[in-house]
Amino acid sequence: MKLTIHHLYADMMNLYGDRGNVISIKKRCEWRGIPVEVVDVGLGEPIKPTGCDLFLFGGGQDREQTLLVEDLAGKKGADLRAIVEDGGVVLGVCGGYQLMGHYYETPEGEKLPGVGVFDLHTEPRKPDEERLIGNVLVRVRGPEDDRWREIVGFENHGGRTYLGAGVEPLGEAVVGFGNNGKDGTEGARRLNAYGTYLHGSLLPKNPWLTDQLMLNALRRVDDAFELEPLDDAAERVAFESVANRVRHG
Amino acid sequence: MVSKPFDSARLFAAVAAARMARLASRTLGRGGGSTVPGVVARRVDPGVLTELSRRLPLGSAAITGTNGKTTTTRMISRILQTAGVRAVNNSTGANLVTGVTAALVLDSDLFGEPASEMGLFEVDEASVPKVAAEADLQILAVLNLFRDQLDRYGELAYTGKVISSAFEDLPENGSVVLNADDPLVASLGRSAGKPVYYGVDEPALDTGRLQHIADSKDCPLCGTALHYDAVYMGHVGVYDCPGCPFGRPVLAYRASRVRLDGARGVDFVLQAPGGETEVRLNLPGLYNVYNALAAAAVAAEAGVGLEHISRALREFGGAFGRVERVKAGDREAFLLLIKNPVGFNEILRTFVASDDARHVLIAINDNHADGRDVSWLWDVDFEMLADARLEGRTKGASPFTVTGTRAEDMAVRLKYADLPVGAVIPDLEEALKTALEATPPGETLYVLPTYTAMLEIRKTLSELGYTHPFWED
Numbered sequence: 224m225k226l227t228i229h230h231l232y233a234d235m236m237n238l239y240g241d242r243g244n245v246i247s248i249k250k251r252c253e254w255r256g257i258p259v260e261v262v263d264v265g266l267g268e269p270i271k272p273t274g275c276d277l278f279l280f281g282g283g284q285d286r287e288q289t290l291l292v293e294d295l296a297g298k299k300g301a302d303l304r305a306i307v308e309d310g311g312v313v314l315g316v317c318g319g320y321q322l323m324g325h326y327y328e329t330p331e332g333e334k335l336p337g338v339g340v341f342d343l344h345t346e347p348r349k350p351d352e353e354r355l356i357g358n359v360l361v362r363v364r365g366p367e368d369d370r371w372r373e374i375v376g377f378e379n380h381g382g383r384t385y386l387g388a389g390v391e392p393l394g395e396a397v398v399g400f401g402n403n404g405k406d407g408t409e410g411a412r413r414l415n416a417y418g419t420y421l422h423g424s425l426l427p428k429n430p431w432l433t434d435q436l437m438l439n440a441l442r443r444v445d446d447a448f449e450l451e452p453l454d455d456a457a458e459r460v461a462f463e464s465v466a467n468r469v470r471h472g
Numbered sequence: 473m474v475s476k477p478f479d480s481a482r483l484f485a486a487v488a489a490a491r492m493a494r495l496a497s498r499t500l501g502r503g504g505g506s507t508v509p510g511v512v513a514r515r516v517d518p519g520v521l522t523e524l525s526r527r528l529p530l531g532s533a534a535i536t537g538t539n540g541k542t543t544t545t546r547m548i549s550r551i552l553q554t555a556g557v558r559a560v561n562n563s564t565g566a567n568l569v570t571g572v573t574a575a576l577v578l579d580s581d582l583f584g585e586p587a588s589e590m591g592l593f594e595v596d597e598a599s600v601p602k603v604a605a606e607a608d609l610q611i612l613a614v615l616n617l618f619r620d621q622l623d624r625y626g627e628l629a630y631t632g633k634v635i636s637s638a639f640e641d642l643p644e645n646g647s648v649v650l651n652a653d654d655p656l657v658a659s660l661g662r663s664a665g666k667p668v669y670y671g672v673d674e675p676a677l678d679t680g681r682l683q684h685i686a687d688s689k690d691c692p693l694c695g696t697a698l699h700y701d702a703v704y705m706g707h708v709g710v711y712d713c714p715g716c717p718f719g720r721p722v723l724a725y726r727a728s729r730v731r732l733d734g735a736r737g738v739d740f741v742l743q744a745p746g747g748e749t750e751v752r753l754n755l756p757g758l759y760n761v762y763n764a765l766a767a768a769a770v771a772a773e774a775g776v777g778l779e780h781i782s783r784a785l786r787e788f789g790g791a792f793g794r795v796e797r798v799k800a801g802d803r804e805a806f807l808l809l810i811k812n813p814v815g816f817n818e819i820l821r822t823f824v825a826s827d828d829a830r831h832v833l834i835a836i837n838d839n840h841a842d843g844r845d846v847s848w849l850w851d852v853d854f855e856m857l858a859d860a861r862l863e864g865r866t867k868g869a870s871p872f873t874v875t876g877t878r879a880e881d882m883a884v885r886l887k888y889a890d891l892p893v894g895a896v897i898p899d900l901e902e903a904l905k906t907a908l909e910a911t912p913p914g915e916t917l918y919v920l921p922t923y924t925a926m927l928e929i930r931k932t933l934s935e936l937g938y939t940h941p942f943w944e945d
């Protein structure tokens with residue numbers, strides 16, 4: 224069984240070390256002897272699922288975001304919607320997360336339509352508002368086992384995201400701004416699709432989340448699949464170091 | 473620019489107040505001595521920069537860009553000195569309009585008569601329009617635009633727009649010196665009256681891979697992915713656009729036959745409109761070839777001859793704190809400042825992968841001046857190093873010691889590149905001592921720090937009594 228990582232718009236949307244998320248999944252497969260392949264899906268190129276897939280959709284600059292909207296308006300967006308409805312595993316970060324909602328409004332007032340897999344929209348930063356920047360600590364409840372866990376990362380976004388009724392947040396921002404700096408929510412989750420503002424990079428310091436994404440993908444082929452435990456001491460120390468710092472301001 | 477009637481009493485008061493302010497800030501031992509006089513002078517006379525800069529007979533040159541501003545400005549300063557031109561500089565870290573004002577005010581006598589003939593200013597990207605509107609710029613150089621501290625500047629394309637909005641304040645014959653090999657910088661030339669391009673032609677330096685950095689791989693004009701004939705570093709190289717007529721412009725200043733000589737330096741041939749000369753630089757790495765090219769172009773546009781340029785560059789030692797060798801007892805510490813993924817990649821390529829650096833301490837802080845977001849570590853091509861080891865092209869360094877407020881993040885990054893991690897010691901002082909001890913006598917410890925880590929390491933070295941730098945500017 225081979226896991227395929229589809230890195231959407233890898234060449235345009237890899238701001239803020241999104242590459243770290245790809246490397247994280249890839250290495251954690253390799254260390255366990257699970258065959259893994261990274262496929263870059265560029266502008267105008269179709270998504271080609273293989274059955275055991277993980278889709279990563281990272282953040283980009285505004286100029287690039289506009290180019291993507293057109294691409295997503297066609298078959299690719301429809302395919303992505305179908306993948307999510309079918310329980311496919313998707314992780315959207317920052318700009319990618321925003322484009323998984325209904326629309327993203329630019330500071331110039333232009334509404335860029337998103338894929339709409341999450342019931343949410345993103346409003347621009349008002350002239351008197353700051354960009355939301357800093358280290359974040361989020362409490363996440365995994366629907367798999369209903370346990371609360373924590374993730375850390377770094378956020379840097381101007382847009383304010385508001386969730387609709389049809390979507391749950393990924394978690395609550397214990398420290399940091401999260402979706403909009405107002406309602407305490409961070410990210411979104413629907414079935415096996417995750418969206419978040421945390422980059423920095425997200426997965427390297429939160430290996431349980433990496434493993435959960437991998438397991439979600441692998442179990443679509445073999446529902447008894449188990450992951451061998453890895454030595455995560457270095458990751459744990461890095462997580463604790465950031466978590467302790469943000470907790471104590 | 474609206475010309476107000478000149479008020480000499482007011483200028484006198486501004487200069488006098490600025491001098492008092494400098495005296496006060498020195499006496500009180502406070503920091504900020506390099507900008508305070510500018511702030512004070514501008515408060516007394518808002519037109520002080522405009523008035524003083526008009527009195528410089530040779531006008532002024534400004535240098536901006538993400539990487540290399542300080543080094544390039546110091547190179548130009550050395551060239552002008554060699555050519556006998558008296559130039560006034562702003563000090564490093566005082567690269568906003570207040571710092572430029574301070575430099576000019578303190579260069580003038582009480583009646584506002586400058587001691588220098590020319591202004592030479594390192595200017596923060598976002599401050600370029602303000603400096604250009606007030607100072608009498610004859611030359612503006614844009615070195616490169618990399619993703620660096622995005623939390624301060626936002627989008628790169630926006631930074632480009634901000635810089636090019638200043639071009640209209642230059643006189644008709646004023647030169648806009650641009651790095652042709654950086655597509656976004658080169659594209660700014662379209663709005664310049666007299667663009668002057670520089671670049672590198674050296675096929676041997678093609679890395680063959682676009683590093684994993686999203687800065688500017690698409691055409692800045694039409695968004696099509698650029699086609700590269702050579703990639704030198706990051707998005708910098710020889711390129712053209714398959715989707716529109718945009719491409720790398722014709723070079724006025726060109727470096728060719730570039731030979732990297734490890735940690736010692738680099739040799740190249742400089743071709744300019746005025747002729748050709750061989751240049752030896754005692755600074756390592758391709759990025760310093762770009763700095764030297766920019767310096768040569770600015771100096772030549774200011775009228776300096778090639779023989780002065782070549783001589784000054786040969787004698788140039790480097791900018792304080794960027795690259796520095798310090799004798800540490802019977803060992804040596806070689807400090808190489810890390811600012812962003814591109815610079816980090818260059819350092820890895822120049823030193824670590826070439827087997828020069830066998831003992832390495834990486835020091836990553838995330839204070840404001842370092843950039844608070846350390847996700848950029850994942851854009852650094854450590855995998856290149858791992859590949860080189862696997863293929864036996866390099867014996868490789870001993871395990872890396874990591875330190876700084878983000879030591880643990882750095883350790884995870886190395887782990888995921890399958891590179892050996894040694895001690896993880898967040899405390900910088902302790903880490904430096906440990907790493908020096910682990911370096912065999914007679915050998916060199918390569919220290920790769922971010923900005924504030926660099927300051928701490930310099931302080932620790934000096935507390936240990938290791939103060940004598942080999943290279944001092």
Ligand SMILES: [Zn+2]
Nearest residue numbers: 691694713716
């Ligand atoms: Zn084009």
